[in-house]
Amino acid sequence: MLQRLYDWVDERVDITPLWRDIADHEVPEHVNPAHHFSAFVYCFGGLTFFITVIQILSGMFLTMYYVPDIENAWKSVYYLQREVAYGQIVRGMHHWGASLVIVMLFLHTLRVFFQGAYKKPRELNWVIGVLLFFVMLGLGFTGYLLPWDNKAYFATQVGLEIAAATPFIGDAIRTLLAGDPSIVGAQTLTRFFAIHVFFLPAALFGLMAFHFILIRKQGISGPL
Template sequence: MLQKMYDWIDERVDITPLWRDIADHEVPEHVNPAHHFSAFVYCFGGLTFFVTVIQILSGMFLTMYYVPDIENAWRSVYYLQTQVQAGQIVRGMHHWGASVVIVMLFLHTLRVFFQGAYKKPRELNWMVGVLIFFVMLALGLTGYLLPWDNKAYFATVVTLQIAEQVPFIGEMAKTLLNGDPSIVGAQTLARFFAIHVFFLPAALFVLMAVHFIMIRKQGISGPL
């Protein structure tokens, strides 16, 4: 059945050459764990992508129940965890995945740095990877407020105070994030939700596409 569907689509769109170009890619021997134990350090990039996919899918599920206003945000999270089938599991995956993806990305960055994979001709890809790191941190930061509990509220207050201390653009950054300059409230939650769900994922998709395209063209870096 699946083969028939594939053949039907391929006959009209000719996707086989594109698929072969993506999938039929020779992997260097030094990244094969069966031949070199040190090849496991090359897995951190793939693990980061895998956890990112889990974060996207679980986040899409959470948005089906989450209500981004100060009256119902906490209630919607509580309802999701207590009333929705498997809701607590999916939210747990998203919650812990936010930490795991940062750890995997950090380990991947360390591998690239210590093996010198950021050097010519991969300098641009290194800069793109650093931008991805900052986007991931921003996703974790903006998502922290969304449950709208006491811990999230006061953590966001501290975050906004830190943002205000940034030279030259501190006041503008705080206003952009907070909305209402006098209190962390409905505008803050709405802006953090929009940034977390729309702006940062869009930036992440673009950066990851560029990152993968350059990896495809330049190949995987050699061993240390």
């Protein structure tokens, strides 16, 4: 059945050459754990991508129930955890995945740095990777407020004060993020939700696509 469906699609859009170009790409021997134990460090990038996919899918599910206003934000999260089937599991995956993806991305960055994989001709990909790191940090920061509980509220206040301490543009950054610069309130929650769900994911998808294209073009870096 699946083969017939594939043949039907392939006959019309000719996807086989594209699929073979992706699937038949050779992987260097030094990244094969069966041959080199140190090859496990090359898994950090793939694991980061895998967790990111889980974050995207679980986040899409959460938005089906989440209400981004100060009257109903916490209530919607409570309802999701207590009343929705498997809601607590999905939210738990998204909650812990937000920390785990930062850890894996940090380990991947360390691997690239200490193995010198940022050197010519991969300087641009290193810059893109650093930008991806900051986007992930932004996703973590903006998502932290969304449950609208006491811990999220006061932690966001601290984060906004840190942003406001940026020389020259600090006040502008705080106003952009918080809406009302004097208080963390309804405008802040709405803006954080929009940044978390629309703006940062758009940047994430674009940077990831560019990152993978360059990896495909330049290949995996050599061993230490």
